[in-house]
Every structure is written in structure tokens, then in C-alpha cells.
Amino acid sequence: MSRTKGLDIVSLNTEVPVPAPGERVTPRPVLEVSDLRVSYPTVAGPVEIVSGFDLTVAKGERVALVGESGSGKSVTARALLRLDHRATVSGRILLDGTDLLTLSGAEMRARRGRRIGLMLQDPMTTLNPVRTIGSQVMEALRVHGVGRAEARRRSVETLDMLGIPDAARRMRSYPHEFSGGMRQRVCLAMAIVAHPDLLIADEPTTALDVRVQEQVLSLIDSLVDEIGMGVVLITHDLGLVAGFADRVSVMYAGRGVERGPVRELYRTPRHPYTAGLLASVPRVDRDGALAPIAGSPAQPASRPGGCAFHPRCARAESDCATVLPEPRRIGAADVACHHPLTAAEEGPR
Amino acid sequence: MTPSTPEATPILDVRGLTKTFGGRRAPQRAVDDVSFSVGPGAILGIVGESGSGKSTTLRCVVGLERADAGEVLFDGQPLAGADRETRRRFRRDVQMVFQDPYSSLNPRMTVEAIVGEGLDIHRAAATKQARRDRVVEVLGLVGLEATVLDRFPRSFSGGQRQRIAIARALAVGPRVLVCDEPVSALDVSVQAQVVNLLLDMQQRLGLAVVFVAHDLALVRHLCHDVMVMQHGVVVENGPCAGVFDDPQHDYTRSLLAAIPIPEPDRDRARRAEAASARRSA
Numbered sequence: 001m002s003r004t005k006g007l008d009i010v011s012l013n014t015e016v017p018v019p020a021p022g023e024r025v026t027p028r029p030v031l032e033v034s035d036l037r038v039s040y041p042t043v044a045g046p047v048e049i050v051s052g053f054d055l056t057v058a059k060g061e062r063v064a065l066v067g068e069s070g071s072g073k074s075v076t077a078r079a080l081l082r083l084d085h086r087a088t089v090s091g092r093i094l095l096d097g098t099d100l101l102t103l104s105g106a107e108m109r110a111r112r113g114r115r116i117g118l119m120l121q122d123p124m125t126t127l128n129p130v131r132t133i134g135s136q137v138m139e140a141l142r143v144h145g146v147g148r149a150e151a152r153r154r155s156v157e158t159l160d161m162l163g164i165p166d167a168a169r170r171m172r173s174y175p176h177e178f179s180g181g182m183r184q185r186v187c188l189a190m191a192i193v194a195h196p197d198l199l200i201a202d203e204p205t206t207a208l209d210v211r212v213q214e215q216v217l218s219l220i221d222s223l224v225d226e227i228g229m230g231v232v233l234i235t236h237d238l239g240l241v242a243g244f245a246d247r248v249s250v251m252y253a254g255r256g257v258e259r260g261p262v263r264e265l266y267r268t269p270r271h272p273y274t275a276g277l278l279a280s281v282p283r284v285d286r287d288g289a290l291a292p293i294a295g296s297p298a299q300p301a302s303r304p305g306g307c308a309f310h311p312r313c314a315r316a317e318s319d320c321a322t323v324l325p326e327p328r329r330i331g332a333a334d335v336a337c338h339h340p341l342t343a344a345e346e347g348p349r
Numbered sequence: 350m351t352p353s354t355p356e357a358t359p360i361l362d363v364r365g366l367t368k369t370f371g372g373r374r375a376p377q378r379a380v381d382d383v384s385f386s387v388g389p390g391a392i393l394g395i396v397g398e399s400g401s402g403k404s405t406t407l408r409c410v411v412g413l414e415r416a417d418a419g420e421v422l423f424d425g426q427p428l429a430g431a432d433r434e435t436r437r438r439f440r441r442d443v444q445m446v447f448q449d450p451y452s453s454l455n456p457r458m459t460v461e462a463i464v465g466e467g468l469d470i471h472r473a474a475a476t477k478q479a480r481r482d483r484v485v486e487v488l489g490l491v492g493l494e495a496t497v498l499d500r501f502p503r504s505f506s507g508g509q510r511q512r513i514a515i516a517r518a519l520a521v522g523p524r525v526l527v528c529d530e531p532v533s534a535l536d537v538s539v540q541a542q543v544v545n546l547l548l549d550m551q552q553r554l555g556l557a558v559v560f561v562a563h564d565l566a567l568v569r570h571l572c573h574d575v576m577v578m579q580h581g582v583v584v585e586n587g588p589c590a591g592v593f594d595d596p597q598h599d600y601t602r603s604l605l606a607a608i609p610i611p612e613p614d615r616d617r618a619r620r621a622e623a624a625s626a627r628r629s630a
Contacts, residue, residue: 068536209398214607243616280541284566292541296506
């Protein structure tokens with residue numbers, strides 16, 4: 001899509017078809033990641049954090065990437081933007097057909113913020129405490145050559161759209177003058193002010209209270225409708241994204257273990273890890289015991305062989321410890337498991 | 350899980366607790382006339398958003414903060430003006446588990462030293478062997494092997510660290526366990542482990558538990574009673590079933606409405622409803 005500077009939300013709105021709620025959108029992918037591998041050097045040699053991960057995001061699509069600590073989800077987010085110079089990244093990261101891994105530093109810089117926006121968990125550390133809110137939001141436009149007055153106008157417009165009262169005046173405020181929820185709105189404004197094709201939000205609501213969490217999710221949601229971007233929302237909480245995501249990808253120990261459309265994945269989880277995550281989410285709408293997953297999440301430096309989940313898995317058999325399960329299609333989902341659950345076993349939740 | 354029925358006489362009775370921070374020019378009333386009681390073997394949840402005063406309330410009760418007004422009765426006896434022995438007994442009988450197991454365990458102490466420290470302070474173990482036996486016993490209660498005794502906190506995951514913190518609290522045989530967001534730093538799959546462990550300990554040892562959390566869904570699974578705080582004031586309290594199924598206060602309702610449901614269609618409907626409620630507000 002070609003864009004002119006200063007194109008506003010309203011005119012964009014007309015060129016992007018808004019999908020009806022629940023409708024499966026399958027336009028061309030804005031992001032196609034295949035066989036992504038990321039490793040970091042350690043004193044004991046390189047450690048592979050992400051070991052062959054695939055991800056596809058279409059325009060206007062909301063994809064949830066779910067994984068626990070050490071699963072490699074945040075490393076994936078950083079690798080997509082090539083943010084870590086220490087990391088060794090291989091595979092393919094196609095953004096609108098261009099492989100980001102083949103680009104020069106300057107070509108990559110031209111895309112960060114402009115084509116891909118990134119929003120991180122902790123607004124306390126993401127924002128620079130000694131610079132005004134305005135200068136930090138404007139920076140995302142200024143580095144891409146937008147003039148000062150124009151950058152200011154669009155920054156105010158974006159902050160206003162995100163529900164920051166008296167936005168023009170608050171541009172001169174500093175981060176400490178904002179509450180946590182307001183700071184997270186500023187981070188969202190920085191990520192989307194240049195109208196990127198893709199927003200990567202890494203645990204954007206984890207530090208927030210439930211009501212603010214709800215508001216931030218709704219804001220991201222409405223932005224998808226308004227500017228037609230694709231979203232990758234990264235979270236450790238499968239409970240959070242049921243009503244948000246179109247598709248869900250579950251990651252464990254650096255690999256995708258299950259991905260599929262949101263309804264199928266919640267109704268009939270196939271991978272025992274997905275089912276375990278669902279059963280350990282406390283629900284406010286019903287009583288009943290929580291069913292935790294035994295053990296602790298696998299740590300990157302000491303991942304078990306075969307299926308990395310096998311030491312925690314009640315269905316594990318001998319082959320799980322030795323043979324790495326390849327993803328295969330079951331129903332509408334791709335599942336990497338030797339002994340997946342059948343629909344009857346899981347039953348309706 | 351069906352919680353065991355709490356008995357009538359409160360073990361912990363808090364009346365009119367008030368705490369103000371800041372100077373005379375800009376006083377911030379963090380806790381404003383908060384009263385509650387916890388019976389032996391009962392589990393009370395205190396919920397609210399950040400800044401609601403829930404943690405400050407807890408810290409005032411255990412004596413980590415000095416309240417400006419109000420009193421705490423332990424076993425029917427006021428703590429203020431109590432003799433040394435009563436206050437000593439209170440500090441032994443009321444134990445705390447903190448939010449962040451990465452900062453609440455001394456990185457330079459072994460597991461045995463961490464869990465056994467309370468036994469030394471309260472002279473609860475006559476010999477070195479008795480001390481070690483007790484440490485191994487409580488570690489067993491929380492599902493850790495005796496082989497961890499000589500290890501340091503850094504070699505444990507978050508969930509295991511929180512188990513060590515719980516073992517430390519249980520070592521001196523308390524009657525009340527006070528937990529400040531004990532699982533909010535943990536992964537979801539491990540959260541459920543620790544919540545079930547707390548429930549198990551409560552039932553096996555007949556503990557009273559005060560559980561501070563911002564996650565109302567967790568409170569529903571763990572607690573008998575719940576107290577909802579906003580801006581330092583208790584806006585609603587009562588048995589969990591009543592408060593969750595028929596909330597009386599608007600604040601409680603808005604908190605409940607914001608909690609995601611892990612079912613795509615129902616959560617979509619809930620979010621649409623919450624959004625329209627916000628627009629009309």
C-alpha cells in the first residue's frame with residue numbers, strides 16, 4: 001500500500017475493508033516467518049533460544065503468540081526487528097515479501113517504527129524519563145523524515161485517538177507525570193504513530209491493572225480496524241487473548257507446539273501443553289480446582305531432547321524423549337506432538 | 350475446590366486501620382478506616398488495583414508499617430501495649446510470603462539457612478539435627494527434596510523459589526499465613542501449582558490465610574471471603590460466592606467485567622459489553 005505523508009486515519013479507513021467480528025480474514029500476509037532460529041553466545045558456547053519457528057500474520061489479523069518464561073517469545077519479537085546485535089538469526093522473515101534478514105542496517109532502520117511497530121511490557125523502562133512525551137512520540141516520525149510541525153500534528157492526533165486527555169498540552173509532560181496505564185498508551189502511540197503494517201506487542205498489559213489491561217487491548221483492537229495493521233500479541237496468559245485473537249500460536253522451548261484458529265484451539269486443544277495451559281487459567285466465572293502443569297518451564301540452556309515438553313507431560317511415552325515431533329495438520333490446527341489429544345478426550349470446557 | 354468452613358472466633362481482628370503517607374502538605378491516605386477479621390482456618394482475599402491500599406493494609410497488620418490509627422487484635426488480645434511474650438508469639442504465629450521470590454530470598458544464603466533462620470530466631474529447634482529435620486520436613490511439605498538444602502536461590506525457578514519462601518514461612522509452625530501477591534510474578538502453569546499448594550497447606554495445617562491479589566479469578570479459587578478495596582477504603586466484602594455472583598458495588602462490577610474469560614465467543618461478548626459500558630460512562 002502506498003502512503004503519503006500526513007495521511008490521516010479517516011482516509012485510511014476507507015481503503016481498508018473492516019472484517020466483521022469473527023470473520024476469518026485471509027488476505028495476503030504482511031509477515032511470513034519460516035524456520036526462524038535465534039541463538040545467543042554464552043560462556044558455554046552458543047545457546048539456541050528459538051529453534052525453527054513459523055509465523056504468518058495477514059493484514060488486519062490479530063495473532064496471539066503464547067508462551068511461558070524461557071519459551072523464546074520475547075527473543076522472537078526482538079529478532080523480527082533485528083534488535084540484538086549479539087543474536088545470530090537465521091531463517092526467513094518476509095515483511096510484505098522482503099526478507100528482513102537480507103537488508104542492510106540502513107534499510108532495516110527505514111522499516112523499524114515505519115513498517116513494524118514494537119510495544120514492550122514495561123512502560124517504566126521503555127520511556128526515557130528525561131525527555132517529554134511529545135518528543136518521544138514524534139521521534140518515531142522524525143527519524144523517518146517527517147517534518148517537525150507535521151510530526152507534532154500527527155503525534156497529538158494519535159495521543160488524542162488513544163484517549164489521552166488534553167493531548168496537545170500533555171505532549172510537554174514527562175513520563176513520571178503519567179499513570180502506568182497512560183504511559184502504556186504513550187508506548188502504544190510511539191509504536192503506531194507512523195501507521196505501521198505490523199504491530200508487535202510484547203506483554204503489553206502485564207504490568208497493568210485489569211481494567212486498564214482491558215482498555216489497552218480494546219485500543220489495539222480498534223487500531224486494527226482503523227488502520228488495518230496486523231498484530232502479534234505476545235503473552236504468557238492464554239486466558240487473556242480468547243476474545244482478542246483470530247489465531248493463536250503456542251510456543252514451548254523455542255518451538256511452535258500448536259497453532260490454529262482461536263475457536264478450535266480453545267475448544268479442542270490438541271497439544272497436551274496447550275490443554276495444560278488452559279486448565280491452569282483461573283476463571284472468575286466458575287468454581288473448581290485449578291489443574292496446574294507439573295514441573296517448571298524448560299530453561300533455554302538445558303532443554304530436554306525429543307519433545308521438550310515430555311518431562312512435564314502426562315501423555316509422554318518413550319518416543320517423546322528421543323524423537324522431535326514435526327508439526328502436522330490436525331483439523332484446522334498444526335500440532336507438534338506424537339500423542340495429541342483427540343476432541344473426545346479433551347471435552348468441552 | 351470446596352473450602353473448609355471457617356470457625357467463628359477470629360484469630361486476627363483488625364479495627365479501624367488507618368495509614369497516611371506523605372507530609373502535612375500533601376497527605377495521602379493509603380488506608381482509611383479498614384476493619385476485617387479472619388477466623389482460624391479461614392482464607393480472606395483482599396483485592397484492588399494498584400494504589401488501593403491492599404498491600405499497605407497487610408504491612409500494617411504484620412507490623413512492617415506503623416499504622417496511624419486502629420488496632421490489631423490477635424486471639425482476642427490487642428497487640429498495642431501487649432507484653433514482649435505476646436508480641437513474640439504474634440511474630441511467630443503470623444508469617445508472611447512476599448510477591449517477588451527473586452528479591453525475597455537472600456542470594457547468599459543456602460536453602461537450609463533461609464528456611465531455618467526463623468527456627469533460630471524463635472529458638473524453635475534445640476539441636477542442629479532437630480533444626481535440619483524440621484527444615485527437611487517443611488521442604489517436603491512444599492514438594493522439595495532434602496537434596497536442595499545446600500543450594501542457593503539462583504539455581505531455582507520462580508515457582509521453586511516461591512515454594513522455598515512458603516517453606517520458610519511454615520517452618521516455625523504459624524497459625525496465620527499472610528501472602529502479598531504470592532503468584533503474580535509466576536507463569537500461569539506454575540501459578541496454579543502454588544495456589545494449590547497454599548490450599549493444601551491451609552487444609553492440612555488448619556492455617557488462616559490472608560491473600561492479597563489483583564487477580565480476582567485467583568481469589569475466587571482460593572478464598573472463602575473477599576474484601577474489595579479502592580483508594581484505601583473497603584467498598585465491598587463478604588463470602589466469595591456472593592461477591593462474585595452478585596456484586597453490589599459499581600467498582601467491584603467493573604473489576605469483574607474486565608476479567609478475560611478463556612472462551613473465544615463468550616469473551617468477545619464480554620469485551621463488547623465492557624466497551625459499550627465504557628462509552629456510556
